[in-house]
Amino acid sequence: KSLSDPSSDTEETHTDLAISNSFQTQEEVHAFRKQQRIRVYGTDVPNPFRTFDDLASRYEIRAYLRQNLTNAGYDMPTPIQMQAVPIILHGRDIMACAPTGSGKTLAFILPILHDLKGPEKTGYRALIISPTRELAQQIFREIKKLSVGRKFKICVLTKATAATQAQDPKLRQKFDILISTPLRLVHAIQQEQMELNHVRHLILDEADKLLDLGFLTQTDEIFAACTHPHLQKSLFSATIPAGIESLASTVMRSPLRVVIGSKNAATETITQRLVYVGAEEGKLIAVRQMIQAGKLRPPVLVFVQSIERAKELFHELVYDGINVDVIHSERTKAQRDAVVEGFRAGKIWVLIATELMARGLDFKGVNLVVNYDFPQTVQSYIHRIGRTGRAGRAGEAVTYFTRDDVQYLKRVRVRCAGLDADSQETRNLKQRPVERKTINTMSSYDKKRIAHKREIVANQKKRKAEAEGAEDEETPRKKSKWVVEGERKEMEKEGGRVG
Numbered sequence: 001k002s003l004s005d006p007s008s009d010t011e012e013t014h015t016d017l018a019i020s021n022s023f024q025t026q027e028e029v030h031a032f033r034k035q036q037r038i039r040v041y042g043t044d045v046p047n048p049f050r051t052f053d054d055l056a057s058r059y060e061i062r063a064y065l066r067q068n069l070t071n072a073g074y075d076m077p078t079p080i081q082m083q084a085v086p087i088i089l090h091g092r093d094i095m096a097c098a099p100t101g102s103g104k105t106l107a108f109i110l111p112i113l114h115d116l117k118g119p120e121k122t123g124y125r126a127l128i129i130s131p132t133r134e135l136a137q138q139i140f141r142e143i144k145k146l147s148v149g150r151k152f153k154i155c156v157l158t159k160a161t162a163a164t165q166a167q168d169p170k171l172r173q174k175f176d177i178l179i180s181t182p183l184r185l186v187h188a189i190q191q192e193q194m195e196l197n198h199v200r201h202l203i204l205d206e207a208d209k210l211l212d213l214g215f216l217t218q219t220d221e222i223f224a225a226c227t228h229p230h231l232q233k234s235l236f237s238a239t240i241p242a243g244i245e246s247l248a249s250t251v252m253r254s255p256l257r258v259v260i261g262s263k264n265a266a267t268e269t270i271t272q273r274l275v276y277v278g279a280e281e282g283k284l285i286a287v288r289q290m291i292q293a294g295k296l297r298p299p300v301l302v303f304v305q306s307i308e309r310a311k312e313l314f315h316e317l318v319y320d321g322i323n324v325d326v327i328h329s330e331r332t333k334a335q336r337d338a339v340v341e342g343f344r345a346g347k348i349w350v351l352i353a354t355e356l357m358a359r360g361l362d363f364k365g366v367n368l369v370v371n372y373d374f375p376q377t378v379q380s381y382i383h384r385i386g387r388t389g390r391a392g393r394a395g396e397a398v399t400y401f402t403r404d405d406v407q408y409l410k411r412v413r414v415r416c417a418g419l420d421a422d423s424q425e426t427r428n429l430k431q432r433p434v435e436r437k438t439i440n441t442m443s444s445y446d447k448k449r450i451a452h453k454r455e456i457v458a459n460q461k462k463r464k465a466e467a468e469g470a471e472d473e474e475t476p477r478k479k480s481k482w483v484v485e486g487e488r489k490e491m492e493k494e495g496g497r498v499g
Helices: 006-010 026-036 050-058 065-073 079-089 102-114 133-146 157-168 170-176 184-192 215-225 242-249 281-292 307-317 331-344 378-385 405-414 423-426 444-475 481-499
Strands: 038-041 096-097 128-131 154-156 177-180 201-205 232-237 256-260 269-279 298-306 324-327 349-355 368-371 395-402
Touching: 026 038, 038 079, 050 065, 050 079, 065 102, 065 133, 079 096, 079 102, 079 232, 079 256, 096 184, 096 242, 102 128, 102 133, 102 201, 102 232, 128 215, 133 154, 133 177, 133 331, 157 170, 157 184, 157 368, 177 184, 177 481, 184 215, 201 215, 269 281, 269 405, 281 395, 298 307, 307 324, 307 349, 324 331, 368 378, 378 395, 395 405
Parallel strands: 096 232, 096 256, 128 177, 128 201, 154 177, 201 232, 269 395, 298 349, 298 368, 324 349, 368 395
Antiparallel strands: 038 256
C-alpha cells in the first residue's frame, strides 16, 4: 500500500531485516512493537532496539555518545527512539509521528552525530529546519549536550551569523551542522550566501507546520538547494495529517512511516478538560476563579489565537498578583530570550503565548496548559496541550469554549476520547479564526460611555473642519510675507519700465 493511503493505517505492511541479537524470532519483534505501541509502514524495516546498550553493541555507537547519553540522564530509550534511530542509521528516509514530549529530538540527533563521526572542514553536512528561532536554539542546546568530546561546529543561522558568513565565505566550510528557520535560510540562499551541496542529512522538525501553506514555498526552495546525491530526509512531528503525508512522500525516497500510539494524538499522561464558558467574557472570569481557588499551579502556559489577544490578556492579568509575561513574534529577540529563560527558571509563573511561538519548545515541568482561545484544528490542539505531560510526567490541559466555537468542538471531543478525528469531512472543513471580542473586564455601561465620548469628540472635530473649510472659501487666504514682498518688487520693476 502507498504510504499516503489512509487505509494503510489499518495494518502493518512491512518486512523486517535480519533478526538482531536482542530478538530471537520475528514474533518477538512484532510483540515488542505492539507492547511499545510502535507501528511501522513500509518495506525492509530495521528492527527496534530495547536499550541504549543494545543500540551501542549492534551499531557500534561511538563511546563518547554513549557516555553523553548517560551524563544527560537518558537511561532508557522512548518508543520513537527505539524505532527511528535504527531507520536513520540504515540510511532510510523517515516520516515519524509521535506525541509531544516523547523524545523526537534525540531520535534524530543521535544517529546524525554518529554518522558524521567528527568535525570536517567541508561545509555543512547536516541541516535541521525548525519553524521558530526558539525551537532552533533548543535543538542547538541538545546537540551541544550530546556532542561533548567532539569539536563539532554547529551554527544557528541568525541575521548576525548570516552576515558574518557572507563577508567570509570560507567560514562556512568550518561548520558541520546548520540549524535555521525557513525564511532566514531562504534569504541566505537567494543572496548566494549559503551552499548546501554537502548536506547529507535534512531534518524537518515540526514537519506539519513546515509543509503547510505558510512555509511550503520556503521549504521547497530549501529542498532544491540540497543537491547531494545521497541526501537523507527525516520528518518529525506530533501530527502529520494525510494531506501533508501525501505531499512529503513525493519528495522522499521510499520513506518508512513510524507512528507511536494513536495517529495525531496527545500523550496519555495529560488529563484533558473542556469547559463551556458561555460568552467571551466568561473566559477571563474562569481564569480568575482558578487563580482565586489556587488551581492555577505554576508553571502554566496560556494559548491565544493572535498577537493582539496575547497583549490584551497580559494587560488584564498583570495586576492580578501573579508573575505573568507574554511571548509573541512582535517582541524583540532579547525580550523573547529573557521570557523563555524566566519561564524555565520559575521567575514567570504564567506565560501567555501564540501557538507558533511555543511550538516544539520543551519547557520542563509545565503543570497546566490553558487553551484560552479554542484551537481550530485537531493538530493545533495536540501541539498546544503537548507542552505539558512531557517525558512521562503528568499534566493537565483545560480548554475553554464559547457558543462561537461549537463548529470546532466535535473534532477535539473525538480526539479527547482517543479516536481518529482526521476524517475527510473534518479535513475539508474551511478553517478560519473565530472573530472574538476584545479581552477586557470593563462594564458595558463604561464601554458605552467611552464610545459616546469618542463619538462626541469625533463630531466636534468634523464640525470644526467643515467650518474652517467654509471660512477658507469666503475669505481669501492670507498671503505670506515672502509672497507680499515678491509682488511689491515686481510692481516696482513694472513702474520703472513705464517711467
